[in-house]
Amino acid sequence: MGVSVDRLVAARVTAPRDPTPWIGVLGIVVLVAAQVYGVISSPPDRDMGHLQKIMYVHVPAAWNAMLAFLVVALASLRYLWKGRPADDLLAASAAEVGALLTGLTLALGMIWGKPTWGVWWTWEPRLTSTAVLFFMFVAYLILRSFVDDFERRAQWSAVVGLLGALNVPIVYMSVRWWRTLHQLQSSPMTLDSSYTWPLRVNAVAVMLLMAFAIVHRYRTAVTEYTADELADHAALRGEGNRV
């Protein structure tokens, strides 16, 4: 073990206790409570029956995926402005969680769509734009995995993230026009008040879990980055083999 890594470990030990895990614990507790609340309080839907309960994960996942995309865009913008590595790591963490949430939204939407609409997939505007969003998240992550140099990866993915964010409203508008100019798709989400509160609480629960995942992933990335930096410095001082 080199001196530098000892210092890194010391820094981690003396740092104030990391409150992140508690966000996760709180998220799980709220999620369980919210799911129980949703299942007990809301009556089976007239048309969909208990299938409607999928909404309590599907809709919060979709909302929070948008939020994750916003975090990617803001962190990317800040990286281009200030050039701090931490902002890039935050954007990457949010993109990973966002890709997971859009994937979850799509999967649950399909499971719900099969018995309700009779098809696994329909070119419904929101479904289609979510799929496009998913592909943009995935392309962003693939770009990151294909570029090795840190600065290049950070700069490029920040630009790709921003252009993607710029495109989200255009994609949504164009997909909506594309469908509505041809046929009208009735929205099944005409909500009764007995469904709105469980939905809101579940949204908060998913948001807490998302915040936990992003922050945890971000801290891991920062630690990795710091370790790499320290190893580089040690190597420059001729201590490379000790790390």
Next chain:
Amino acid sequence: MSWKEEWRRVRAVALKDLTSERRSRAGLNAVTFLGVLVLMLFGFALGPDAEALREAAAGAIWLAILFSGVLAFNRSYQLELDGGALEPLLLYPGARWAVFAGKLLANLAFVFLVELIVIPVALVLFHVSIADGWMAQISVTVLGTVGFVTLGTFYAAMSSRSRSREVLLPLLLFPMMIPVLLGAVEASSSLLAGDVMQEAGAWIRMLIAFDITFLAAAVAAFEYVIEV
């Protein structure tokens, strides 16, 4: 730096790219041939029914342009990377966006040349007549192409300098192209059917908004992409 000087730089980069393309011609021939080939494949996949072919024509034309055109953009940087000429090009005085604008113009000329062959072939193969409203059809084609080439040239500045560039560029580019694809195909189909629903105008406005947004974004962001 005056605008006139920047324009001279833009023109110099564009002419340089076009000259090297004109002398080899390998890229243009191959890409055009691929575009025609994709059209043939669509013909086989959709069957010989003339009515079905006519209805799918606009979509087939745009996919042929997208699939063949995407191969052109990496080339636009590849020749310079191979010759170690990209860095000297960036070291010349003047704004970086001039390099992007020059490459954009050269790629536009390239894709327009490809379309000049591919679209007439498609009209023949798919039994389409554009006698009415050909001006509107051409403007839809130009607007769609500008959006496609702008983002293609921009993303190729990254993909051409990374690993697996052949697969990375379409992965980055095609999800972004969905509004262009929808706008161009819907406007073209609507015009081919006589635009009875009057919807082509809305799509053309959407294409104009897309082009302006991403032209401005690409010109502003090119510096960040090319400097690392």
